Each structure stands twice: as structure tokens, then as C-alpha cells.
Amino acid sequence: MASNSKSEGEWRAILSPEQFRILRQKGTEAPNTGNYNHHDKPGVYGCAGCGAPLYKSSTKFNSGCGWPAFFDAIPGAVSRHEDRSMFMTRTEITCTACGGHLGHVFKGEGFDTPIDERHCVNSVSLNFKEE
Numbered sequence: 001m002a003s004n005s006k007s008e009g010e011w012r013a014i015l016s017p018e019q020f021r022i023l024r025q026k027g028t029e030a031p032n033t034g035n036y037n038h039h040d041k042p043g044v045y046g047c048a049g050c051g052a053p054l055y056k057s058s059t060k061f062n063s064g065c066g067w068p069a070f071f072d073a074i075p076g077a078v079s080r081h082e083d084r085s086m087f088m089t090r091t092e093i094t095c096t097a098c099g100g101h102l103g104h105v106f107k108g109e110g111f112d113t114p115i116d117e118r119h120c121v122n123s124v125s126l127n128f129k130e131e
Contacts, residue, residue, distance in 0.1 A: 005098065015049065022124045023049045023100035026085075026092070031066025034123020039068070043130040051127065052097035054078055061113060067103065068121045071113035078119070080105065093119055100125060 006014075011024050021027040036045065045055040045068070054077045055070045063069035076096060083092035083104065093102045103121040111118060 011049070019048055019124055022122050023047075026101040027122075028103075029067070029122045029124050034067060036068040036121075036123040036126055036128065037066065038062075039128065041128070041130050043128055044074075045070075045121075045126045045128050047095040047098060047100055047102075048125055048127045049095060049100040050098035052077060052095055054095065054102070054126070055119070055121075057131075061111065063109075063111060063118050063120070065118070065120055068123055068126065070119040070121065071111070071115055071117055073119060078102065093121070095125075102126075 008024070012020055015023060022029060042057050044053045044057065046053050053074050055073055059070045059072045061069055061071060078093050079096045081092045081094065083090045091105045093105050094100060095102060102125045103119065106118045106120065108116055109118055110116065
């Protein structure tokens with residue numbers, strides 16, 4: 001179990017209803033509505049649930065998908081899981097520290113990034129610390 005594990009009641013007490021829906025119930029925010037989609041300040045994006053650092057701003061890029069996109073995570077910060085919901089197979093990404101749902105990762109889309117991956121992350125799942 002993740003080191004920052006909490007009961008459902010504890011998560012509900014510390015997260016907003018929208019954060020709970022996305023981080024704990026694997027929801028998705030509407031496209032082009034999140035605070036970090038067009039955010040471009042230098043710093044570190046962390047988990048809104050537990051605060052663990054997840055992504056450096058240097059890995060963020062504009063994918064045009066409607067959600068913040070990163071081409072790589074801080075090593076060990078993000079875990080991958082097979083997701084067979086929505087009548088398809090995708091790769092879900094979660095915070096390794098607390099298990100909070102972040103979004104999904106897509107490969108081989110042709111973006112001009114070092115590893116041709118797109119971590120499509122819900123803004124609600126993130127917080128930001130400016131450098």
C-alpha cells in the first residue's frame with residue numbers, strides 16, 4: 001500500500017469534491033478547463049493529494065489536447081497501470097506515493113519530445129511550486 005494511504009473519509013476531509021472525484025475515483029476534468037493547461041512558469045508540479053513532486057516544468061509541452069502534457073515524470077514518482085475502461089485499453093498514471101489518479105500516458109503520437117510520450121494529466125490532480 002502507498003506510504004501516504006488514507007481512508008476514504010480522510011481523503012474526503014482533505015480534498016475538494018472535484019479533487020476527490022478525480023484523484024480517488026479516477027475521474028477526468030473537462031478539457032481546456034484546468035489551471036495548468038497553459039501554465040508555463042518554471043517549477044515543479046506535485047500531487048494535489050499528497051504533495052509528492054511528480055513533474056518538472058522542463059518536461060511540460062503544449063500538445064493541444066486540452067490537459068497539461070508532460071513527456072516524462074520525475075523518476076519513480078508516477079506509476080503505470082493497465083486501464084481497460086471506456087471500451088479500450090489505455091495506460092493509467094497514478095502518484096506512486098498515494099495512488100492518486102493523474103490521467104493517462106500515450107506513446108508514439110509523433111510529438112517532438114525526447115521520448116515521444118504524452119502524460120495527459122488532470123490539472124485538478126496537480127499543485128505547483130514555482131522555482
